[in-house]
Amino acid sequence: MTTVAAALAAARAKLPANEARLLLGQVLQQAPAWLLAHDDESLDEDALLTFASFVARRAGGEPVAYLLGYREFFGRRFGVGPSVLIPRPETELLVELAIARVGADGTANILDLGTGSGCIAITLALELPLARLTAVDSSAEALRLASANSLSLGTAVRLAQSDWFSGLTGEKFELIVSNPPYVASGDSHLRSGDLRHEPSQALASGADGLDAIRQIVATAPRHLSAGGALLIEHAYDQAVAVGELLRAASFSEIRTYPDLAGILRVTGAVFAPKDEMPTNSR
Numbered sequence: 399m400t401t402v403a404a405a406l407a408a409a410r411a412k413l414p415a416n417e418a419r420l421l422l423g424q425v426l427q428q429a430p431a432w433l434l435a436h437d438d439e440s441l442d443e444d445a446l447l448t449f450a451s452f453v454a455r456r457a458g459g460e461p462v463a464y465l466l467g468y469r470e471f472f473g474r475r476f477g478v479g480p481s482v483l484i485p486r487p488e489t490e491l492l493v494e495l496a497i498a499r500v501g502a503d504g505t506a507n508i509l510d511l512g513t514g515s516g517c518i519a520i521t522l523a524l525e526l527p528l529a530r531l532t533a534v535d536s537s538a539e540a541l542r543l544a545s546a547n548s549l550s551l552g553t554a555v556r557l558a559q560s561d562w563f564s565g566l567t568g569e570k571f572e573l574i575v576s577n578p579p580y581v582a583s584g585d586s587h588l589r590s591g592d593l594r595h596e597p598s599q600a601l602a603s604g605a606d607g608l609d610a611i612r613q614i615v616a617t618a619p620r621h622l623s624a625g626g627a628l629l630i631e632h633a634y635d636q637a638v639a640v641g642e643l644l645r646a647a648s649f650s651e652i653r654t655y656p657d658l659a660g661i662l663r664v665t666g667a668v669f670a671p672k673d674e675m676p677t678n679s680r
């Protein structure tokens with residue numbers, strides 16, 4: 399007969415203790431704290447087999463979030479799977495900046511590009527109850543997950559399949575947010591750790607990682623109302639390049655913000671088209 403304590407002890411050879419507790423908790427549908435108080439509870443054959451398979455998969459590199467089927471973001475639980483990027487704490491900065499821009503009782507019409515699990519759009523819908531949220535993704539699988547998350551968290555986010563702006567012809571928004579893929583395709587991180595198991599279309603974006611951002615920045619002006627803003631998450635070394643792209647696309651008030659780790663992580667700008675000026679006048 400194997401007890402909770404014995405199963406956790408055996409898993410320690412392959413996994414950190416906290417991961418083993420999370421996975422066993424998932425198998426038994428109990429919180430990790432329950433496990434601490436039930437050390438000598440015995441496990442049935444099914445639970446042991448399921449736990450052994452979780453331990454083997456995690457030891458083989460599969461992300462804990464995919465094995466559990468969820469990840470916390472902004473204090474809420476979002477269902478995740480291999481079709482979507484696992485929500486990351488640094489993306490909470492993007493959400494906080496969007497909330498600050500709109501204001502708690504703002505009525506903005508907001509678009510989230512490449513929504514994945516829906517964590518950004520759904521959080522904004524919950525934090526900004528008067529705002530209207532549209533979230534798009536090119537992946538039908540991702541949209542299914544986002545839709546399930548929207549339902550379980552009780553939001554009315556409008557979801558649509560769209561490759562960036564391709565399905566949004568003629569639509570304008572007051573705020574556009576995005577955590578697009580921005581890792582350079584040659585970056586060795588893509589071939590190590592949890593990133594190996596995440597969808598590459600959510601991570602990698604051309605030789606310098608800026609392909610998606612170039613496309614978004616170039617097209618966003620057609621989909622922003624005058625005075626509307628764009629907020630984009632990017633890599634630690636892309637702030638200058640993203641600022642230049644925004645300037646070239648006639649954005650103003652360009653500002654970059656650091657995440658909690660001090661990394662320049664989000665750049666925002668306002669689209670305020672100027673009246674035509676005669677180019678030769680002095």
Ligand code: GLN
Pocket residue numbers: 486577578579580581593600601602
């Ligand atoms: N910040 C993520 C990472 O480097 C990348 C997320 C993204 O490409 N949007 O793991």
